[in-house]
Amino acid sequence: MDETLSMEWQELLAEEEPTEWAPPKETGNLEEDWNLIQDSVLKNIVHVHNQFFGSSDLVERPGVVQISDAEKLSSFLDSYKLGMVMVKELKGILASSMDENLMPEHLLNLCLESEAKFGCSHPTVTYNFYKDSNAASMASMVEPLRSLQQRVLFLLNEWPDHPGLQKILDVSEMLLAIPLGTPLAKV
Numbered sequence: 001m002d003e004t005l006s007m008e009w010q011e012l013l014a015e016e017e018p019t020e021w022a023p024p025k026e027t028g029n030l031e032e033d034w035n036l037i038q039d040s041v042l043k044n045i046v047h048v049h050n051q052f053f054g055s056s057d058l059v060e061r062p063g064v065v066q067i068s069d070a071e072k073l074s075s076f077l078d079s080y081k082l083g084m085v086m087v088k089e090l091k092g093i094l095a096s097s098m099d100e101n102l103m104p105e106h107l108l109n110l111c112l113e114s115e116a117k118f119g120c121s122h123p124t125v126t127y128n129f130y131k132d133s134n135a136a137s138m139a140s141m142v143e144p145l146r147s148l149q150q151r152v153l154f155l156l157n158e159w160p161d162h163p164g165l166q167k168i169l170d171v172s173e174m175l176l177a178i179p180l181g182t183p184l185a186k187v
Contacts, residue, residue, distance in 0.1 A: 048075065073112060080109050133181040145172045 083105075087098055127134075152169045159165065178186075 044078070076105075076108070077112065080105060129183065130185040131183055134184050135180040137184060138178070138180045138182065141175065145176055148172055149176075 083102075087102070090098060149169060149172050152165050152172070156162065156165050156169065
């Protein structure tokens with residue numbers, strides 16, 4: 001599997017236009033280069049390093065660092081934004097194939113953006129079917145049951161001793177007598 005992926009990348013890179021590679025110029029003054037990097041970027045790098053490799057002081061406080069889901073999503077969003085900038089710089093077929101392979105990441109990003117803009121779409125408290133009331137569902141049965149009762153009463157005028165119609169009328173009256181606060185499991 002890894003060899004197949006490696007060969008695919010080599011083929012894609014071979015199709016790209018070759019560009020001349022020039023070794024980086026020796027500046028001699030690395031201190032100036034470090035000063036060009038923003039402090040916030042350096043702090044983020046140190047933070048991500050500590051998340052991956054544990055404490056920055058591994059001699060005194062070694063251990064596993066727990067990463068929350070919020071931190072994972074934040075790291076994903078940061079890396080996604082950086083990755084999209086990098087993908088935009090790619091040219092040709094490599095960019096389109098890379099974009100195609102990133103569909104799950106695009107989908108996750110869209111979901112996170114949607115949740116950020118429109119709020120949480122899933123309830124924070126779980127619904128217990130056996131204990132919690134669902135007045136909306138209970139109320140939605142009232143109108144159909146009333147229509148059913150009217151039709152059954154009309155038919156009972158024609159066949160007053162019909163046991164099936166009488167049973168339907170009894171059950172519909174029983175359902176309409178249930179309080180709206182009753183859990184659905186008890187209905």
